[in-house]
Amino acid sequence: MNCFETRNEFAALWRKTATPDRRAELLEHLRGCDKCDHAFRLFALTAPVLHSDDVPAAPASGSACREYPFDSPARRVVPIARRTAVAPRWMAVAAAALLMLSGTAAYLSARMPAESLSDALSSGDTDLNNNSANQGDLFGPDQPAKVDDFAS
Amino acid sequence: MLGLSAARKMTGWSLEAKADEQLIAEVLEGNSASFTELAARHRSRIERLCRRFFRDDETARDLAQESFLRAFAALRDYRAEMPFGGWLRAIVINLCYDELRKRRRRPEELIADFSAPEANWVQLVNDATPEQIVGEAQERREAYDLAHQLLDSLRPEDRMVMVMKETEDMSVSEIAQALGWSEAKVKIRAFRARQSLRKQAERMLKLGANAAVRS
Numbered sequence: 207m208n209c210f211e212t213r214n215e216f217a218a219l220w221r222k223t224a225t226p227d228r229r230a231e232l233l234e235h236l237r238g239c240d241k242c243d244h245a246f247r248l249f250a251l252t253a254p255v256l257h258s259d260d261v262p263a264a265p266a267s268g269s270a271c272r273e274y275p276f277d278s279p280a281r282r283v284v285p286i287a288r289r290t291a292v293a294p295r296w297m298a299v300a301a302a303a304l305l306m307l308s309g310t311a312a313y314l315s316a317r318m319p320a321e322s323l324s325d326a327l328s329s330g331d332t333d334l335n336n337n338s339a340n341q342g343d344l345f346g347p348d349q350p351a352k353v354d355d356f357a358s
Numbered sequence: 359m360l361g362l363s364a365a366r367k368m369t370g371w372s373l374e375a376k377a378d379e380q381l382i383a384e385v386l387e388g389n390s391a392s393f394t395e396l397a398a399r400h401r402s403r404i405e406r407l408c409r410r411f412f413r414d415d416e417t418a419r420d421l422a423q424e425s426f427l428r429a430f431a432a433l434r435d436y437r438a439e440m441p442f443g444g445w446l447r448a449i450v451i452n453l454c455y456d457e458l459r460k461r462r463r464r465p466e467e468l469i470a471d472f473s474a475p476e477a478n479w480v481q482l483v484n485d486a487t488p489e490q491i492v493g494e495a496q497e498r499r500e501a502y503d504l505a506h507q508l509l510d511s512l513r514p515e516d517r518m519v520m521v522m523k524e525t526e527d528m529s530v531s532e533i534a535q536a537l538g539w540s541e542a543k544v545k546i547r548a549f550r551a552r553q554s555l556r557k558q559a560e561r562m563l564k565l566g567a568n569a570a571v572r573s
Contacts, residue, residue, distance in 0.1 A: 217524075220492055236488050243488070248559040250483050250491045255410055255505040256524045258496070 480566025
C-alpha cells in the first residue's frame with residue numbers, strides 16, 4: 207500500500223469500515239511512514255465532525271471539574287487571539303490622496319516667487335519703475351544713436 | 359431513467375425515493391399529514407448534516423426544522439427528476455450557508471489555548487497510535503468540539519465545500535449545482551479549504567504539544 211492509497215483510506219479507518227486485512231495494511235504503513243502518520247494526526251483533528259456520524263454526548267455537568275481540578279493550569283482558557291486591526295481600504299485611498307495633494311502643494315510653492323507682485327511694485331529697490339532699464343531688460347540692449355547718420 | 363438512478367446511487371439517498379414520491383403526491387393532494395411522515399423519514403439525516411456545520415445541537419435542530427418548513431412551502435416546485443432527499447439536502451445546504459455567513463467569524467480566529475479535556479485530546483492525537491486515536495475519538499465530546507473549532511476557522515464558502523465534499527461525497531459538479539457556483543470556483547474553494555485547514559491543524563497540534571510540555 208502506497209502513501210496515496212493510505213491517505214484515501216483514512217476515512218474508512220476512522221469509520222471502521224475497512225476490512226481487517228486492509229486495516230492491518232493501513233496501520234502497517236502508518237507505522238513505517240512518518241509523513242502519512244502525521245497526515246493521519248491532522249486528519250484526526252477534523253474527523254470527529256467530518257467523518258463521524260454520531261455526536262458524542264456532552265459530559266454531565268461537573269464531571270469535567272472532578273476529572274480536572276479547577277486550579278489546573280491547563281484549565282485556563284486564554285481569550286481568543288484577535289486579529290490585528292486592519293485599516294479599511296478607504297483609509298489607504300484617502301492617505302494616498304492626501305500624500306498627492308501635499309506633494310502638489312510643495313511643488314507649486316517651490317515654483318512660485320516668494321513675493322507677490324504688489325509687494326514687488328511697492329518696494330522702491332526694484333527696477334520695475336525704471337522704464338529704460340526695464341525696456342532694455344525686456345527687449346534687449348539699447349542701440350546707441352548713430353549721430354553720423356544726421357550729420358550729413 | 360438511467361440518469362435518475364445514477365443520481366440516486368451517487369447521493370446515497372435512494373432507499374425511500376419511490377415512497378417519497380408517493381408521499382409528496384399525497385401532500386400535494388391536500389393530505390399534509392403525509393409530510394410529517396416524510397419529515398420523520400429524513401429528519402435524522404438532515405440534523406446530522408446540520409451538525410456538520412454547527413456545534414450547537416439546538417441550532418442544528420432549528421435549521422433542520424426550518425428546512426422542512428421551506429421544503430413544505432416549496433413542495434409544488436419539486437420535480438421528480440432528482441430524489442426528494444437530494445432536493446431537501448440542497449435546501450439545507452443553502453440554509454446552513456446563509457446561517458454561516460450571518461454568524462461569520464474571522465478566519466484567523468482560533469483559540470489560543472485549550473481547556474483541560476481539549477488539551478488532553480490534542481496531546482493524545484500527538485502521542486497515541488492511530489488505533490488508540492480512532493478508539494478514543496468516539497467517546498470524547500471534546501474531540502468533536504475541537505474539530506468544530508478548527509472548521510470554524512474556515513471561511514463559510516470553504517467550509518461548505520469541505521463538508522459537502524468530505525461528508526456527503528458530492529462531486530465538484532454536484533456542489534457547483536447545489537450552490538450555484540462555477541466548477542472552477544468549487545475547485546479553488548476546495549483547494550483553499552484544505553490548505554487552510556491543514557495550516558490550522560498543524561498549529562493546533564503544535565499548541566497541544568507546547569501545552570503538554572508546560573504541564
